[in-house]
Amino acid sequence: MTKYIIRRTLGLLPLFVGAVVISFLLMRAAPGGPQAALAGIKSITQEDREKWLRRWCLQAEVTPINMLKEFGGWLGVLNCDSDTVPEIFFSAQGGLNVLPAALGGGDNGILHGDLGLSIRAGRPVVDVILERVPATLLLTTTALALWVGIAILIGTYAAVHRYSLFDQGMTFLAYVFYSLPTFWLGLMLIFFFAVFLRTSGVTDFFPSGGIITTRDWPPFNTPQYWAAFGERPMAAIVDIGRHLVLPVFTLVAVNIAADSRFVRAAMLEALNQDYIRTARAKGLPARTVIAKHAFRNAMLPVVTNVALELPFLVSGAIVTETIFTWPGLGRLFIESVGARDYFVLMGLLLVSTVFILIANLLADIVYAIVDPRIRYD
Amino acid sequence: MTVPTTVTAPARASAGNDVLLEVRDLRTYFHVLDGTVKAVDGVSFSVRRGQTIGLVGESGCGKSVTALTIMRLLDIPPAEIASGEIIFEGRDLLTLSEDEMRHVRGNDIAMIFQEPMTSLNPVYTVGDQIAEAVMLHQRLSKKEAWNKAIESLRAVGINNPERRVKQYPHELSGGMRQRVMIAMALSCDPKLLIADEPTTALDVTIQAQILELIKDVQDRTGTALMLITHDLGVVAETVHDVLVMYAGRIVETGTVEDVLLAPKHPYTEGLLRSIPSRGMKGQRLNVIKGTVPNPFNMPKGCNFAPRCPYAFAPCAEYDPRIEEANPPDVACWLYTPAPGSPIPPRIRPRRPVEVGA
Numbered sequence: 009m010t011k012y013i014i015r016r017t018l019g020l021l022p023l024f025v026g027a028v029v030i031s032f033l034l035m036r037a038a039p040g041g042p043q044a045a046l047a048g049i050k051s052i053t054q055e056d057r058e059k060w061l062r063r064w065c066l067q068a069e070v071t072p073i074n075m076l077k078e079f080g081g082w083l084g085v086l087n088c089d090s091d092t093v094p095e096i097f098f099s100a101q102g103g104l105n106v107l108p109a110a111l112g113g114g115d116n117g118i119l120h121g122d123l124g125l126s127i128r129a130g131r132p133v134v135d136v137i138l139e140r141v142p143a144t145l146l147l148t149t150t151a152l153a154l155w156v157g158i159a160i161l162i163g164t165y166a167a168v169h170r171y172s173l174f175d176q177g178m179t180f181l182a183y184v185f186y187s188l189p190t191f192w193l194g195l196m197l198i199f200f201f202a203v204f205l206r207t208s209g210v211t212d213f214f215p216s217g218g219i220i221t222t223r224d225w226p227p228f229n230t231p232q233y234w235a236a237f238g239e240r241p242m243a244a245i246v247d248i249g250r251h252l253v254l255p256v257f258t259l260v261a262v263n264i265a266a267d268s269r270f271v272r273a274a275m276l277e278a279l280n281q282d283y284i285r286t287a288r289a290k291g292l293p294a295r296t297v298i299a300k301h302a303f304r305n306a307m308l309p310v311v312t313n314v315a316l317e318l319p320f321l322v323s324g325a326i327v328t329e330t331i332f333t334w335p336g337l338g339r340l341f342i343e344s345v346g347a348r349d350y351f352v353l354m355g356l357l358l359v360s361t362v363f364i365l366i367a368n369l370l371a372d373i374v375y376a377i378v379d380p381r382i383r384y385d
Numbered sequence: 386m387t388v389p390t391t392v393t394a395p396a397r398a399s400a401g402n403d404v405l406l407e408v409r410d411l412r413t414y415f416h417v418l419d420g421t422v423k424a425v426d427g428v429s430f431s432v433r434r435g436q437t438i439g440l441v442g443e444s445g446c447g448k449s450v451t452a453l454t455i456m457r458l459l460d461i462p463p464a465e466i467a468s469g470e471i472i473f474e475g476r477d478l479l480t481l482s483e484d485e486m487r488h489v490r491g492n493d494i495a496m497i498f499q500e501p502m503t504s505l506n507p508v509y510t511v512g513d514q515i516a517e518a519v520m521l522h523q524r525l526s527k528k529e530a531w532n533k534a535i536e537s538l539r540a541v542g543i544n545n546p547e548r549r550v551k552q553y554p555h556e557l558s559g560g561m562r563q564r565v566m567i568a569m570a571l572s573c574d575p576k577l578l579i580a581d582e583p584t585t586a587l588d589v590t591i592q593a594q595i596l597e598l599i600k601d602v603q604d605r606t607g608t609a610l611m612l613i614t615h616d617l618g619v620v621a622e623t624v625h626d627v628l629v630m631y632a633g634r635i636v637e638t639g640t641v642e643d644v645l646l647a648p649k650h651p652y653t654e655g656l657l658r659s660i661p662s663r664g665m666k667g668q669r670l671n672v673i674k675g676t677v678p679n680p681f682n683m684p685k686g687c688n689f690a691p692r693c694p695y696a697f698a699p700c701a702e703y704d705p706r707i708e709e710a711n712p713p714d715v716a717c718w719l720y721t722p723a724p725g726s727p728i729p730p731r732i733r734p735r736r737p738v739e740v741g742a
């Protein structure tokens with residue numbers, strides 16, 4: 009088993025390298041990068057502009073050699089303050105740029121662990137991303153746990169009571185919610201719960217966006233906020249919970265629709281197997297046949313499916329976060345697109361890639377644990 | 386448990402007319418989109434303690450549905466048990482509650498299926514799956530049930546059962562899995578074992594071993610056996626009495642010698658003739674001409690008449706029923722005078738059929 013995991017992990021490395029190169033090429037191939045944004049600003053002198061471009065190794069023209077320079081700058085191998093070989097490989101401190109700063113190397117880039125420097129924030133990308141992680145994880149783990157749990161309940165019950173009123177009702181609802189675009193559903197929820205219910209005086213429980221009530225609390229995820237959180241934890245949790253309801257519902261509705269169909273299909277397939285007939289012929293009660301013999305088999309494809317849904321935890325809520333002004337990674341992505349902050353964008357792509365790879369690895373491992381037929385030698 | 390769980394060999398010796406299972410006018414219909422299929426359409430037979438009967442017929446004739454109806458394993462709907470009684474040890478199984486029926490299944494009546502490759506649950510060890518039935522019916526502890534599982538694996542000729550019991554089905558061969566199925570079926574000492582094509586999915590050499598094993602455990606435990614098959618060779622080797630089914634009806638019954646050596650019903654004769662034999666190398670195989678009648682549109686008279694080489698006037702008009710037949714062992718107007726028919730029955734002497742001739 010350990011060997012199997014190690015082999016699988018090593019197999020991911022080339023995939024990771026490939027994903028890094030491709031995400032760079034894709035970003036760079038799109039016209040209108042940071043250079044174009046800068047060129048539009050008339051108040052900056054040519055000198056400043058060049059200095060600024062050098063800072064991020066950005067090149068004016070797209071040529072193969074310039075692409076290599078930009079990629080090298082992003083990785084943290086090259087120091088574009090100098091243009092000539094071999095100086096370009098050395099940092100201002102005189103060491104090879106690829107070495108850690110403590111050993112006289114450069115101070116930003118993938119290989120230095122900070123994922124480069126954010127153009128917009130002027131801070132390491134890794135810091136920009138990390139400060140958005142708590143909000144996103146709070147939203148996505150809540151949503152994922154809810155929708156997987158509910159989808160398994162609905163799907164299993166619908167399969168066992170196939171063609172019942174419940175099954176047909178759930179089928180209908182699944183198609184309705186699966187067809188609803190997230191942005192439309194989100195806006196309608198805001199319109200009804202946050203606007204209509206408030207203006208008609210029914211309740212002002214549902215906020216229209218954000219993660220906290222900004223008038224009552226310091227900005228989220230700042231030291232002041234956590235200090236306030238420590239003083240009044242119950243109030244803080246209720247406040248966040250209020251803000252969670254609508255975005256979580258938006259995410260959960262669509263995904264329950266999809267996953268409950270998946271669970272139902274897996275369960276139906278399991279229920280039609282010969283071993284179910286064998287289990288019934290033994291005289292087992294229907295509940296045992298379903299809960300023990302059918303359910304465990306039906307969960308095999310479901311476990312894989314859920315493991316492959318895990319990347320959603322960091323990248324899945326772009327639209328929902330934007331609609332509900334949720335201060336998470338999804339909204340950071342949209343903001344960075346607007347600001348042409350390519351280094352944050354590439355950093356986010358990189359983080360998603362890593363998550364997708366880890367989720368795949370996890371799917372393989374979990375599958376090998378739950379299905380005795382998988383060989384891992 | 387008031388019912389004794391073991392039937393010993395002496396019980397079988399004194400069997401005589403001790404009827405274990407009696408099926409009376411059983412009708413199982415399936416309601417599907419296109420109409421109603423009468424899969425079992427008036428079947429009656431009985432099984433004595435320790436007796437072996439063979440239920441023979443081609444695919445789709447209602448053999449398996451008969452067995453699944455006795456076990457009450459059909460989903461209702463689409464299935465419907467339209468009429469009949471299944472008297473097992475004096476109780477009509479069709480009137481039992483689902484809970485009462487569960488105590489019959491696996492405990493009094495056990496069943497082996499055709500597909501050993503898919504009949505075991507892939508995610509549990511064979512020991513778990515055998516012990517599960519034992520714990521359920523015999524109220525044994527987990528440890529005792531596990532030991533019983535090892536014992537029953539040993540009883541079906543599996544080497545090193547202590548190791549096998551911990552294995553998953555995919556680690557076993559087809560023949561081995563069928564042995565496990567048999568071990569599971571026999572683990573609670575059933576009074577009746579229904580084997581639905583137990584050897585069809587196996588290699589010929591393994592088939593012989595499995596049949597030998599079934600006969601052997603039957604001798605040891607005295608359980609009655611209902612063997613469902615389309616393989617007349619298997620019937621000849623294994624059973625005492627034969628029921629031949631065609632299109633949901635029993636068309637001929639008798640001892641294995643009578644039915645196989647001197648068949649009365651033209652269908653039985655056709656079945657025997659279509660067995661390939663070594664002497665007919667290079668010749669075309671004999672077949673029963675035509676196909677099984679459309680289940681949604683059964684012929685008015687005898688179901689077999691459209692394919693029957695001996696069919697004559699009453700066959701298209703009147704439906705022969707084995708319950709009304711005289712002699713009572715064959716449903717055919719060649720033996721029983723057709724009611725109101727001016728044409729006298731064409732009595733044919735019993736004559737041996739040369740297999741494949």
